[in-house]
Amino acid sequence: MTLARKIIIDTDPGQDDAVAILLALASPELEVLGITAVAGNVPLALTQKNARVICELAGRRDLKVFAGCAAPLTRKLVTAEHVHGKSGLDGIVLPEPTMPLATGHAVDFIIETLRREASGAVTLCPLGPLTNMATAFQKAPDIIPRVAEIVLMGGGYFEGGNITPAAEFNIYVDPEAAEIVFTSGVPLVVMPLDVTHKALTSRDWVEGMRGLGTAAGRAVASWTDFFERYDTAKYGSIGAPLHDPCVIAYLIQPGLFSGRHIHVAIEVEGRHTLGMTVADWWRVTGKDPNAMFMGDVDRDAFFTLLTERIARL
Ligand code: RIB
Ligand code: CA
Numbered sequence: 001m002t003l004a005r006k007i008i009i010d011t012d013p014g015q016d017d018a019v020a021i022l023l024a025l026a027s028p029e030l031e032v033l034g035i036t037a038v039a040g041n042v043p044l045a046l047t048q049k050n051a052r053v054i055c056e057l058a059g060r061r062d063l064k065v066f067a068g069c070a071a072p073l074t075r076k077l078v079t080a081e082h083v084h085g086k087s088g089l090d091g092i093v094l095p096e097p098t099m100p101l102a103t104g105h106a107v108d109f110i111i112e113t114l115r116r117e118a119s120g121a122v123t124l125c126p127l128g129p130l131t132n133m134a135t136a137f138q139k140a141p142d143i144i145p146r147v148a149e150i151v152l153m154g155g156g157y158f159e160g161g162n163i164t165p166a167a168e169f170n171i172y173v174d175p176e177a178a179e180i181v182f183t184s185g186v187p188l189v190v191m192p193l194d195v196t197h198k199a200l201t202s203r204d205w206v207e208g209m210r211g212l213g214t215a216a217g218r219a220v221a222s223w224t225d226f227f228e229r230y231d232t233a234k235y236g237s238i239g240a241p242l243h244d245p246c247v248i249a250y251l252i253q254p255g256l257f258s259g260r261h262i263h264v265a266i267e268v269e270g271r272h273t274l275g276m277t278v279a280d281w282w283r284v285t286g287k288d289p290n291a292m293f294m295g296d297v298d299r300d301a302f303f304t305l306l307t308e309r310i311a312r313l
Contacts, residue, residue: 004031005251006121008110010068011244012040012128013050014084015091015223019306020127020244021051022216025058026309029252033113033122034064036106040128040173041080042088044070047128050089052097057219058313061099068106068132072174080169083230091226092219110136114143123251126152126181127244129170134177137184149187151251153244154178155264155277156193157293162234167275168193171266175275179266188291190264191246192277195257195294199246200239201228205303209310216313242306246294249302252309256302259294263287 007030011017024030035055037048048067055063071077084090102109110132114122124147126133137144154170161167171178182188201224210221228240250257263285267276279293 004029005123006031006033006117007123007125007251008033008036008113010036010038010124010126010128010132011051012038012042012047013054013088014041014128014244015089015227016242016244017127018050018054018089018223019220019242020248021054022058022220022313023245023248023306023309025060026312027248027252030248032063034066034102034109036066036068036110036132038068038106038128038132039070039077040170041084043077043079044068046088048101049097050087052099052101053089053094056097056099057094057216064102064109065099066102066104066106066109069135072129072131073134073176075174075176078163078173080163083227085226089223092222094219106132107135107139111140111143114146119146120148122146123148124150125247125251126150127247129173130154130177130181131174134174134180137180144184144186147186149189150181151189151247153191153196153247155190155279157277157279157281158295159193159197161276162193164275166267166270166273168277171277172275175266175268178275179268182264182266182290189250190291190293191243191250192293195259195297196243196246197237197241198297198299199242199302200237200299201242202239205307208307212311214311214313216310220310245306246297249305253301253305256298256305257294258296259292261289261292263289264291264293
């Protein structure tokens with residue numbers, strides 16, 4: 001029996017964050033050391049509350065949920081209620097959380113955990129803007145070489161952007177933070193829109209979730225029903241793209257995904273391209289690769305894994 005992989009999930013729930021967190025909590029391959037909330041889809045007061053709602057839905061009141069940064073490093077916060085609804089978890093009404101918010105700032109939890117655990121033992125899994133990550137690296141540069149890997153959802157290249165024509169939301173909200181992470185030297189695995197837009201739910205799958213007859217199954221079905229409407233209206237796609245669950249699925253079954261190890265720069269000045277992940281897919285810059293930039297996913301196997309795991313909750 002191999003030891004479970006130690007991870008910290010950094011998140012801005014968001015319905016897709018919620019599915020990702022449930023997948024992680026249902027998977028024995030992973031040991032979630034803590035959950036750190038960041039402002040993104042909705043303000044921090046809601047993302048830290050939503051993270052606790054999700055933990056309680058999974059029966060994990062024991063987990064530590066920390067509140068992190070309430071705004072990007074230098075810019076004004078941009079949120080996405082138009083996608084996730086006012087609560088950030090629209091689609092189903094769940095009980096208010098009763099588990100307390102952990103004391104202390106999320107950034108300090110990240111720093112303390114990386115200093116305490118063996119070097120190379122902890123993987124960071126950001127599912128929202130990278131503000132908490134960047135702040136931790138700025139406050140305690142000694143932790144950077146101790147991070148095993150960062151597996152994040154963010155960016156886009158062939159798929160373009162989803163909040164502007166050029167930028168994906170997580171990167172766009174805090175481009176300066178993204179640049180700190182992408183130039184940190186920590187091994188990166190990036191799940192951009194190029195791959196997450198292929199992880200589209202189907203009617204059958206959503207009905208299968210509802211058919212589990214569990215609170216988790218009902219919540220996932222309701223969240224994805226709500227979440228789907230934005231992408232259907234915008235892209236005409238059928239199904240909701242499960243962006244953040246791609247991060248967790250990669251940790252469990254990396255072979256589900258394929259991509260290229262390339263150089264990815266973050267645009268922090270562009271008038272029209274702010275927050276763009278400038279992916280050197282064709283290796284024309286000669287710059288050393290800094291990220292495994294994913295482009296494809298085995299969609300059927302991804303949803304089979306998701307169903308099998310969510311059914312365990
Ligand atoms: O652009 C998609 C990303 O932005 C996802 O992480 C979603 O939850 C939002 O945070
Ligand atoms: Ca997210």
